[in-house]
Amino acid sequence: MSIRTSAYITFTGNAEEALTFYHSVFGGNLEIDKYGDMPDTEFPFEPEPEWVAHGDLTGPVNISGGDGGDQPLKSHVYSFLVYSDSIEEGRALLEKLSANGGEEAMAYEEAPWGDHYGQVRDRFGVLWAVEANEN
Structure with a gap:
């Protein structure tokens, strides 16, 4: 398949x-x-x-x-999770996604489980989470 x-x-x-x-x-x-x-x-x-x-x-x-939609995309019931191979690549992705009107939703830092994790809401209202682990 x-x-x-x-x-x-x-x-x-x-x-x-x-x-x-x-x-x-x-x-x-x-x-x-x-x-x-x-x-x-x-x-x-x-x-x-x-x-x-x-x-x-x-x-x-x-x-x-x-x-074709008439509802705003900004919501807390969904997000996209992107996994990165490096902390710096993850940081760069978050910066790109928040460019031109996006906003940080959660600081990109070491999470309790050991990976780096952060969230941004882009200018279209979509929430993106990025996780990076360099192990």
């Missing part, structure tokens, strides 16, 4: 900006299809032509998403 997983985020009109930002942080391959480029299809809502119908970032981090 060959499978892969991807978190899917429904954005509120800024999916292209968010997915492009995540691509700049994590690298990988980004593909974006917009509603305006699709053949005539009926949707359960009226999408703007420039909205993302489906975006797919694949690589070290897999994220899929599109526009």
Whole structure:
């Protein structure tokens, strides 16, 4: 069996900006299809032509998403956990994710279990946790 997983985020009109930002942080391959480029299809809502119908970032981090939501993404009921091979790489990821309007949610420091751990909420409202262990 060959499978892969991807978190899917429904954005509120800024999916292209968010997915492009995540691509700049994590690298990988980004593909974006917009509603305006699709053949005539009926949707359960009226999408703007420039909205993302489906975006797919694949690589070290897999994220899929599109526009069509009306709820803010800021929540405490989910987060993305990224594991890093080094403390410095983890710190750099948190700095990139918090750039341009993000905010620290938990300081990046040694955790009781011995790894380094911290959290940031990016400018789109998504909570990211980063853990690094150099053992």
